[in-house]
Amino acid sequence: MGLMDVLLIVIPSSLLFAAPLIFTALGGNFSERAGVVNIGLEGLMVMGAFSSIVFNLTFADTFHGWTPWVSLVVAMVVGALFSVLHAVASITFRADQTVSGVAINLLAAGLAMFLVKLIYDKGQTDTISYGFKKIDIPVLKDIPIIGELFFSNTYWTSYLAIIIAILAWFVMYKTPFGLRLRSVGEHPMAADTMGINVTKMRYIAVIMSGAFGGVGGGVFAQSITNDFTHATISGQGFMALAALIFGKWNPLGAMGAAIFFGFAQSLSIVGSSLPFLEDVPSVYLLIAPYVLTIIALTGFIGRSEAPKASGVPYIKGSR
Amino acid sequence: MSNTVRKISIPIISVLLGIIVGTIIMLITGYNPIDAYNALWYGAFGEVYYTGEVIRQITPLILAGLAVAFAFRTGLFNIGVEGQLIVGWLAAVWVGVAFDLPKVIHLPLAVLAGAAAGALWAFVPGFLKAKFRVHEVIVSIMMNYIALHVSNYIIRNVITDKADRTENIPPSASLRSDFLAEMTDYSRLHWGILIALACVLIMWLILEKTVKGYELKAVGFNQHASKYAGMNVNRNIILSMVISGAFAGLAGVMEGLGTFEYVSNKGGFTGVGFDGIAVALLGANGPIGVLLAACLFGFLKVGALNMPLEAQVPNEMVDIIIALIVFFVASSYMIRLLLDRLSKNKRKKGEK
Numbered sequence: 132m133g134l135m136d137v138l139l140i141v142i143p144s145s146l147l148f149a150a151p152l153i154f155t156a157l158g159g160n161f162s163e164r165a166g167v168v169n170i171g172l173e174g175l176m177v178m179g180a181f182s183s184i185v186f187n188l189t190f191a192d193t194f195h196g197w198t199p200w201v202s203l204v205v206a207m208v209v210g211a212l213f214s215v216l217h218a219v220a221s222i223t224f225r226a227d228q229t230v231s232g233v234a235i236n237l238l239a240a241g242l243a244m245f246l247v248k249l250i251y252d253k254g255q256t257d258t259i260s261y262g263f264k265k266i267d268i269p270v271l272k273d274i275p276i277i278g279e280l281f282f283s284n285t286y287w288t289s290y291l292a293i294i295i296a297i298l299a300w301f302v303m304y305k306t307p308f309g310l311r312l313r314s315v316g317e318h319p320m321a322a323d324t325m326g327i328n329v330t331k332m333r334y335i336a337v338i339m340s341g342a343f344g345g346v347g348g349g350v351f352a353q354s355i356t357n358d359f360t361h362a363t364i365s366g367q368g369f370m371a372l373a374a375l376i377f378g379k380w381n382p383l384g385a386m387g388a389a390i391f392f393g394f395a396q397s398l399s400i401v402g403s404s405l406p407f408l409e410d411v412p413s414v415y416l417l418i419a420p421y422v423l424t425i426i427a428l429t430g431f432i433g434r435s436e437a438p439k440a441s442g443v444p445y446i447k448g449s450r
Numbered sequence: 451m452s453n454t455v456r457k458i459s460i461p462i463i464s465v466l467l468g469i470i471v472g473t474i475i476m477l478i479t480g481y482n483p484i485d486a487y488n489a490l491w492y493g494a495f496g497e498v499y500y501t502g503e504v505i506r507q508i509t510p511l512i513l514a515g516l517a518v519a520f521a522f523r524t525g526l527f528n529i530g531v532e533g534q535l536i537v538g539w540l541a542a543v544w545v546g547v548a549f550d551l552p553k554v555i556h557l558p559l560a561v562l563a564g565a566a567a568g569a570l571w572a573f574v575p576g577f578l579k580a581k582f583r584v585h586e587v588i589v590s591i592m593m594n595y596i597a598l599h600v601s602n603y604i605i606r607n608v609i610t611d612k613a614d615r616t617e618n619i620p621p622s623a624s625l626r627s628d629f630l631a632e633m634t635d636y637s638r639l640h641w642g643i644l645i646a647l648a649c650v651l652i653m654w655l656i657l658e659k660t661v662k663g664y665e666l667k668a669v670g671f672n673q674h675a676s677k678y679a680g681m682n683v684n685r686n687i688i689l690s691m692v693i694s695g696a697f698a699g700l701a702g703v704m705e706g707l708g709t710f711e712y713v714s715n716k717g718g719f720t721g722v723g724f725d726g727i728a729v730a731l732l733g734a735n736g737p738i739g740v741l742l743a744a745c746l747f748g749f750l751k752v753g754a755l756n757m758p759l760e761a762q763v764p765n766e767m768v769d770i771i772i773a774l775i776v777f778f779v780a781s782s783y784m785i786r787l788l789l790d791r792l793s794k795n796k797r798k799k800g801e802k
Contacts, residue, residue: 224781241769414603
């Protein structure tokens, strides 16, 4: 097996696994930049995955080929609505944000399985018939080598994720909205004095994180598992959180980290069929994202610093 | 309203609110809540076998709750109890199957190995927090996944030859007891409950009766003040995480040497570690509170298994209620505000 063949297997599957991580990490990025820690990303992905699969199964005959895309919008809305709970608890009621995030995860897991049993009367859904399909991108796929590696045999969602990551970076660093968002996360009191509505900004940020997390879950369920069970989302939300930190709370960094983690994940699955890697125990690839995140945090490869006011509820008038 | 009454009323109100919202969800989805709660009660106390299982479930919940609560008291959030529990489970069973010793040595050795493994796993986030100011929440989440994958690897490739679970531990390392099993119609109740209760006492003793415990609490209240008072903040942070991890490791020991008597490959987390967060929170991070909260959650979890059988209600209903309780406790600011309003109104009426 030559290098080209190896790359032809690894690159598309890395991008496939990276897409949901990118979306979810971007969601976490907005929330944490505004000063609200979101451990609940996992739960938001669960709700996204659940709602997209249920919608997909129910309305497949209405939307046909467009079903996964419409379902993705539904996942986005459900994720956004669900995240309102986290926003109310952690912003208005000043709950410990980590605890509220844990509650989101517990609630999402319980609620989704409860509803699956209610609707289908069994522990898992059927398999969807219209998932995201592999495609070749017209024109670009004809570029020699690059076209074959990056633009054929992949999914639209991966490209969408990358484009949205770039957009998110632009919004966060080049627009007034982004500046306000970041200021609320760094020094909410200063932002408040300058006339920025801290509570409103934080609500917007958390709801955005819910929307992105829902999309992440919807992409994962409709392109990788194609059904919903209690094990559909098992740690992807936390891996997205890791990508966010490894990417130093920057959308482009988070995207890069997510692609790298997608690479590690795909290697741990297809690695046994590749030369060089067949002898490496897959455990090293499985734990790589987590170990790297810890190392990144300790500062051996450029320290990653959280936004200053992250995790602190803002109470008007307190110093 | 006095402070103590208020302290106790917040968890009670949260539990009631959780049950009320859960009931509303059941009504909306067309289930009969009264049947559901009847089934829940019967599933926990209807037969002596069920009650044995409730106590069996309470055992690891107490320890996981103590682990979270102990770290909380020093101002640390140990969300890594799940991972520490997994390595504790693994280490205890490993010692169980690897050695052939008399029970007086074998059992304590296996129990201690589990506690030590949990402590070691918690040492990492504690050390990184003390040394590099890295937030312990993120590190311990990452350590959870590392624990999951590494323990699966060790079970498959080191302890066994590509098997999905180890063989059962020999009786010399087991916490099972014929006496307790016979008494509860052959449930899986084991001696571990005594270890858990002892740990409740130990946590109380450490926090309330020792100098070190005072220091740990002081660091939790105000790091800077403790530092100026001459305490070694960093060492206290590490110590707190290590003790917390030892409790978590013991929770794993309960599963490994008591409930299951083996360790198997896991597709995902056990959930006990995360339930520990709920237990600690509801128990206001005190030893007695943790004990009571663990009893409540143990009752709910085991009783829930009877709900699909007798009331056709999915047992996930109880997970929803537990999540809601966590929400309400976390949002206690809202409850406190309400209580304030109520007591103010009362006072006004009294003045009239």
